[in-house]
Amino acid sequence: MNNNNVIQVEGLSKMFGDFTAVNAITFGVEKGEIFGFLGANGAGKTTAIKMLIGISNPTSGHANVAGFDVYSNVEDIKKNIGYMSQKFALYDDLTVRENITFFGGIYGLSRKRIKEKSDALIEELGLQNVANKLVGALPLGWKQKLSFSVSLIHDPKIVFLDEPTGGVDPITRRQFWELIYKAANKGTTVFVTTHYMDEAEYCDRVSIMVNGKIEALDTPKKLKEQFKASTMNDVFLKLARG
Numbered sequence: 047m048n049n050n051n052v053i054q055v056e057g058l059s060k061m062f063g064d065f066t067a068v069n070a071i072t073f074g075v076e077k078g079e080i081f082g083f084l085g086a087n088g089a090g091k092t093t094a095i096k097m098l099i100g101i102s103n104p105t106s107g108h109a110n111v112a113g114f115d116v117y118s119n120v121e122d123i124k125k126n127i128g129y130m131s132q133k134f135a136l137y138d139d140l141t142v143r144e145n146i147t148f149f150g151g152i153y154g155l156s157r158k159r160i161k162e163k164s165d166a167l168i169e170e171l172g173l174q175n176v177a178n179k180l181v182g183a184l185p186l187g188w189k190q191k192l193s194f195s196v197s198l199i200h201d202p203k204i205v206f207l208d209e210p211t212g213g214v215d216p217i218t219r220r221q222f223w224e225l226i227y228k229a230a231n232k233g234t235t236v237f238v239t240t241h242y243m244d245e246a247e248y249c250d251r252v253s254i255m256v257n258g259k260i261e262a263l264d265t266p267k268k269l270k271e272q273f274k275a276s277t278m279n280d281v282f283l284k285l286a287r288g
């Protein structure tokens with residue numbers, strides 16, 4: 047085990063009846079790393095993330111997240127992580143500022159801190175002109191950027207992003223990744239799943255899950271060498287499609 051690891055997973059499994067959704071996965075993620083968690087539909091990514099963020103009990107194995115055990119310290123894990131799910135959208139019928147205030151409150155920030163964070167976040171995202179507009183009226187890409195920033199509002203050690211950029215154009219996705227880099231540069235560890243292989247190239251390291259197992263894990267450069275592939279897309283196709 048590497049002491050710099052903020053996520054350490056050993057032989058973690060999840061079964062639904064007889065079906066093994068996550069099959070004895072083992073890996074570590076270092077502080078400040080952007081870790082890509084890839085796999086085809088149904089490979090087991092969301093199931094694995096749910097165990098790591100403390101909302102689903104593993105069937106067996108071990109995992110430590112932000113210094114806390116997934117079996118016994120779930121509440122501590124929740125305080126130290128941010129999470130943006132595939133479906134997570136902010137409340138469409140609240141304004142940008144109201145959403146930030148609402149989620150800041152849920153994460154236990156003081157009113158003063160919420161005000162400071164709201165101002166900083168609105169400025170950083172260039173949302174000054176729409177701060178008092180309903181989130182429902184914003185384009186999807188803006189919602190996703192806001193949603194990502196809100197998932198960081200309590201300065202978590204790790205942020206889990208489950209397909210955060212689904213459905214938006216490449217330019218907006220690139221802007222989203224600028225926010226990811228910024229967070230990682232400040233020391234936040236980013237654990238991200240994606241279906242976009244260009245995004246896999248932006249990660250420090252990438253794991254590829256096939257039928258519940260991690261079949262490959264390395265930097266994009268080394269994975270391309272290992273699989274004699276010119277792009278991450280080729281690596282993915284070679285592995286995920288057998």
Ligand SMILES: Nc1ncnc2c1ncn2[C@@H]1O[C@H](COP(=O)(O)OP(=O)(O)OP(=O)(O)O)[C@@H](O)[C@H]1O
Nearest residue numbers: 062065066067085086087088089090091092093094
């Ligand atoms: N609660 C559940 N009960 C039974 N089977 C489940 C349950 N949750 C997930 N599964 C199954 O476990 C497998 C892994 O699903 P999971 O959602 O983790 O995959 P994924 O890699 O996140 O896929 P996607 O990219 O589509 O989100 C799938 O076959 C799914 O049908």
